[in-house]
Amino acid sequence: MRLTPVNCGFLPLVDSAPLIVAQTLKFAAQEGLDLNLVRQPSWSALRDMLALGHLDAAHMLSPMPVVMSLGLGGLSAKIDALMVMSVNGTVIGASNALADRMREVGWAGGFGDPVGTANALLAASPTPLRIGVPFPFSMHRLLLNYWLQSHPACSDGRLEIVTIPPPRMAEALAEGALDVFCVGEPWGSIAVQRADATLLLPSSAIWQFSPEKVLGVRHEFTQTNPRTCEALMRAVYNAARWLDVPDNKPLAIEILTRSRHLDVAEQTLEPAITGRIVTRLGTPAVDSENFLMFHRQAANFPWRSQAAWIGEQLAQLHGLDPGPAQQTAKDSFRSDLYRRALGPMSVDLPGASEKLEGAMVHRTAVASTRGHMILGPDAFFDGAIFGAAPSKAPIT
Amino acid sequence: MxxxxxxxxxxxxxxxxxxxxxxxxxxxxxxxxxxxxxxxxxxxxxxxxxxxxxxxxxxxxxxxxxxxxxxxxxxxxxxxxxxxxxxxxxxxxxxxxxxxxxxxxxxQKNRIKPVLQTAIARFNMMVKMQSELDAAKRALVDRKTIDRAKGLLMQARGVTEEEAYSLLRKAAMDQGRKVIDVAQALVTSADLLR
The missing domain is CATH 3.40.50.2300 (Response regulator)
Known part of the structure; x- marks a missing residue:
């Protein structure tokens, strides 16, 4: 059988694993695809290559399809998020020196206390508090803002958010150009190993179920190549499911280590895949529940309500009208295409395409096509609930 | 330049x-x-x-x-x-x-120069187009403000459009301000008094 070539861009991060596994373990070939993974030097470059049609698909930060569809910054193009590739998986860290000052003002340490950590961080840090993120339009940026901006000690000009490419984050911290960073693995663990960093929180402490990376394609490509898109979704879905089987994790680490796509050492990949995180050199690893999810709890489903949350945050940050921004965002998360591609595979699909984001404090059984779906928790650290009750309109 | x-x-x-x-x-x-x-x-x-x-x-x-x-x-x-x-x-x-x-x-190194020249010329053109566009937009807004100010004067003082404009221009000259600034001040005050 002749395979259909698909050029897919990615950045060398642990959460590009579904693409690497789809290629290596032949999930893509099973679907008739010749998946060509094209490593990109930056998110801007990845965005431009996708917009210009040099890439068919890409591993993208979840706000990117929304931002490109809204025409905020850089090349704009209508981009569809076909599915979520990973949930959670980023870390917030500080220099050991700052972490020590935080302890002096009463921080209890640990790796999961968003309120206590914010109090101590804002009490112990200089103004402006310089925080590194990998891209101005990233879940990292949105979560940091959500976490700190409404804190009583956070006045205008208190935070300075700086964009630093992930491989430079550790160096920037070591050189004193940053106080705090928020970055995807393996770069947080690398900062601990090489740059005297202490990890303060996983992103899941701010929002327990945030869509981190999505599979993005040009809208025009989904129109003209629906079969290829469906095949790609199935391949990535199968790879993501394989990655979340506990017994497969050692092999997954092996595959990612040997892969020419990521050139990082084994010990820097292990924390994200196993959820056992060393937050400071010389201390024992802590178990971080739901640290990075590829498949569990319907992680791959592109909830329109997740997109709406992203649209709302972007509207606040960039002074846009929130209504249209949310609508554009919802339109870019293609739960309809996901249903069409995966329904025939007997995948259990949720009964609605929007949920009340933040409403599930515990694991909760929800209505689904096969009746086996358990979701959550997806709470925000401040207990907020986002979104309106699901409408009676037909599910798309 | x-x-x-x-x-x-x-x-x-x-x-x-x-x-x-x-x-x-x-x-x-x-x-x-x-x-x-x-x-x-x-x-x-x-x-x-x-x-x-x-x-x-x-x-x-x-x-x-x-x-x-x-x-x-x-x-x-x-x-x-x-x-x-x-x-x-x-x-x-x-x-x-x-x-x-x-x-x-x-x-070749000698190719870099023409390539950059084209690039920078293009950049200048884009900047110029942008500033012309901005100027045109501003002029349109200004004209609307001046029209409103003239309308207010015509109503309040019972003068013709031409006379209203002369009044605006005279006030501007007396105060050493631009016509648009005087018109803007008038429109703002009128909005406040409403």
Missing amino acids: ETTLKILVVEAERERARDITEALVDGGWANVTVMESSVGLARAIVDADPDIVLIDISHPDRDTLEQLSIASDARSRPVAMFVDRTDADLSQAAIGAGLSAYVVDGL
């Missing part, structure tokens, strides 16, 4: 940076700074406040520049021109899409 442009080249490779700088200086752009990428790049660029930043399309620091172009307002925005090394098709596509991408690597 072109010579006053402040150009920043972000390039770690010494030889390449030198070729680009020499070509720029040759072409009459004397205000050229070369910066190696570093963790302090963002701050350094803000301090240097260049009109144009030249950076390779595949440079990892592009995301940092991205933040700067969002942060600064449209008129003072440093524009990144991406100097591509290999892909001629891509640079064509990018130019079509409004980015300025130019193949430099692999070309």
